[in-house]
Amino acid sequence: MRNLARLYTAGLAAVVVMGGVRAGLGQAGPAGGATVAATAPAAAASLKQLQAERLKCAQAVLEAALAKLNVGAGTMAEVSAARRLVLEAQLDMAQTKAQRVAIAQELVATCEAQVKDAQARVSVARIGPGEMAYANYDLASARVVLAQIQAAP
Secondary structure (H helix, E strand, O other): OHHHHHHHHHHHHHHHHHHHHHHHHOOEOOOOOOEOHHHHHHHHHHHHHHHHHHHHHHHHHHHHHHHHHHOOOOOHHHHHHHHHHHHHHHHHHOOOHHHHHHHHHHHHHHHHHHHHHHHHHHHOOOOOHHHHHHHHHHHHHHHHHHHHHHHOO
């Protein structure tokens, strides 16, 4: 699922880049000879709408993965993949470094709570050590994301 999301995101990025190239060259846009620059505000609004829709979908995937985990039918790997989808969607919507830092800090806190929950599940044999490894990986990954965002200019 994560690979599919990456391919989908890469495809969207290619479309955005191509649109940027067309706008930079001043070529005619899709609306009967109107320039791409003239349609930029509408495209930006549409992009924000699409990003919001993607975030909502990613959050639904995460909720479903957590619900499955809570009834013993899901795995930490599913939760991990879903959490990554939410993070990507949130970071795409963030407009400032402060927003990105806040998103990453929230992710770290969520992953810390998930590790504690996973430790409790391991102690009562509801999940195995492999599942615990996913929780630990998520926390380490979240900390890396936060450090990268903080180090960025």
